[in-house]
Amino acid sequence: MSNMKLGYDLVVVGAGIIGLATAWTARQRGMRVAVVERNAKAIGASVRNFGFITVTGQRRGEHWRRAQETAAIWREVASQAGIDVIHEGLHVLAQRPEAVAVLEAFMATEMGEDCRWLDTKQAQRDWPWLQRGMALLHSPHECRVESRDAIPRLSHWLEHSMGVDFYWNTAVTSVHLPQISTSRGSLRAEHCVVCPGNDLNALFPNWLAQAGIRQCTLQMMRVAPGQALTLPSAFMSDLSLVRYEGYADLPEAAALKARLQAEQAAHLEEGIHLIVVQSADGSMVVGDSHVYGAAEQPFASAATEDLIMDEFHQVFNLPKARVTERWVGSYASADDVVYKAQPSLGVALGVITGGTGASTSFAFARELLDLATTV
Ligand SMILES: Cc1cc2nc3c(=O)[nH]c(=O)nc-3n(C[C@H](O)[C@H](O)[C@H](O)COP(=O)(O)OP(=O)(O)OC[C@H]3O[C@@H](n4cnc5c(N)ncnc54)[C@H](O)[C@@H]3O)c2cc1C
Structure with missing residues (x-):
């Protein structure tokens, strides 16, 4: 040319x-x-x-350090390139004693540095849209574009x-x-x-x-929350603690996995865990599922979407929330x-x-x- x-x-x-x-x-x-x-x-x-530029929960060691370095550069580049950082940090709502045990073990590692426990009763008073939890962990390390x-x-x-x-x-x-x-x-x-x-x-x-290397296909949604609210950060739930290796590799995760297998086998089968982030217009990006294969899955399943939304409602008291957009994505996995x-x-x-x-x-x-x- x-x-x-x-x-x-x-x-x-x-x-x-x-x-x-x-x-x-x-x-x-x-x-x-x-x-x-x-x-x-x-x-x-x-x-x-x-x-979601996440540090907390990345595989311990080299990959966690990659995420720390990357989050710092993202913040620098975003400000120079005119990219808005929409929110900072992460909250993990633990709803089972086994999940609390995983978070306690996590806090005892170097990865828990600067993370802190929040008072769940106070959180519920401040954020009536949040469901009841046994523990709420806040990490300041994440940001979202x-x-x-x-x-x-x-x-x-x-x-x-x-x-x-x-x-x-x-x-x-x-x-x-x-x-x-x-x-x-x-x-x-x-x-x-x-x-x-x-x-x-x-x-x-x-x-x-x-x-x-193979393909991993994920289902994603945009959700209108049905009421005015501002998420203070990204949110994750118990299911994330058996998926993200920084938590899932801890010995305490075995008991949580066994309990989730008994209570949410269909979610685990579809590789579902919950990440919820918010956009500037107030809508929420909600996901996701993980299906592995030689090729990308072109089709989004309503049953999988229902399972993701089921987990969403476990964490968010937002009965009028409705899905406004759906898409699939795929990444190379090994x-x-x-x-x-x-x-x-x-x-x-x-x-x-x-x-x-x-x-x-x-x-x-x-x-x-x-x-x-x-x-
Ligand atoms: C639904 C979903 C949710 C995710 N959520 C998160 C998240 O919250 N946080 C996180 O950290 N990660 C997340 N990931 C993973 C993350 O998005 C990927 O790891 C990352 O985007 C991969 O970037 P990439 O540049 O390698 O690939 P891509 O974004 O796929 O870019 C590769 C590009 O290379 C081009 N290309 C390939 N071959 C050629 C060629 N021969 N000639 C010219 N161009 C070529 C393609 O057209 C493509 O544009 C998610 C992934 C998905 C699918």
Whole structure:
């Protein structure tokens, strides 16, 4: 293509959050950067998610530290790029003694730092829309952006204020440095970072297949609460404590899982847990479920939606709440939480395989760039 510039220090494949975070990191290092994206705009997991940048509950150790680093960078980048942080923090409402035990064990770890217990009776007086709980934990570490606005804003800012070139509607078909072939011509670059999200069949398919990566499909909803209310933060429930590894890997989670298996087997079967966040217009983004397979599930099930809303009503006393929008999203999933490889010198391939890319993107981008620039 005639309008393709030759000669970049780095070409990034994919304009999801991992690609955009990589482009930002590379510009911080003074590199000349281009991003190549198959679609006219980002339409993948990065715009379909909750925009919930979560630290609390991430897998203990390296991944938790990735999330800490990423949350700090998100706040910095958001303020520069004109992205609103819609709310901060997280509340976990525990409704079973086994769930309280998990949270107590969590608080005793380094991950509980700066988290605190709230008085549940006071919380119910302040927030009559909240159901009764046995314990309420607050974490200050999280923040939330409206992904469907934030991701386009981030790419716009990178292009217009940070000097990154974008090639939209352009699929990368092969990477043989210094040549990067696309559906619209070739680019030349010294380094390439491939951030394909859940596109497992275009570039380096054998590498991704060997890593055992598959698709995970999630159902999501937008809910009108039916009354005026302002959520003070994101909310999660007992089901999250057997799903998010920072809690679920604690020995105390076994008893909770057994109890939930007896009481909410259908929820566990569909991989359901509850995250609720709020948007600027007062509506709530509610999810989610997790179904694994070789391909994305195109269809949203009413039964699964009912189960998610059932858990919603366990936590929120909002009888007039109604679903106003539905969508599915899919991310690449594997046993480990991230996959990164160096298929050839100068090239890094990276996928967040634990469903936490919004929360760990900037730290992971730094790792990918280090890998691509390793000689
Ligand atoms: C419903 C849902 C809810 C989620 N909630 C959260 C959450 O609250 N918090 C959190 O941290 N994470 C969450 N996640 C996970 C998170 O959204 C993902 O981990 C993250 O968005 C992955 O980003 P990505 O850039 O790798 O992928 P994507 O956003 O899928 O972007 C990859 C891009 O690469 C492009 N591409 C691929 N191959 C090529 C090629 N050959 N040439 C050109 N372009 C190509 C694709 O078109 C795509 O735009 C959620 C995911 C889903 C689906």
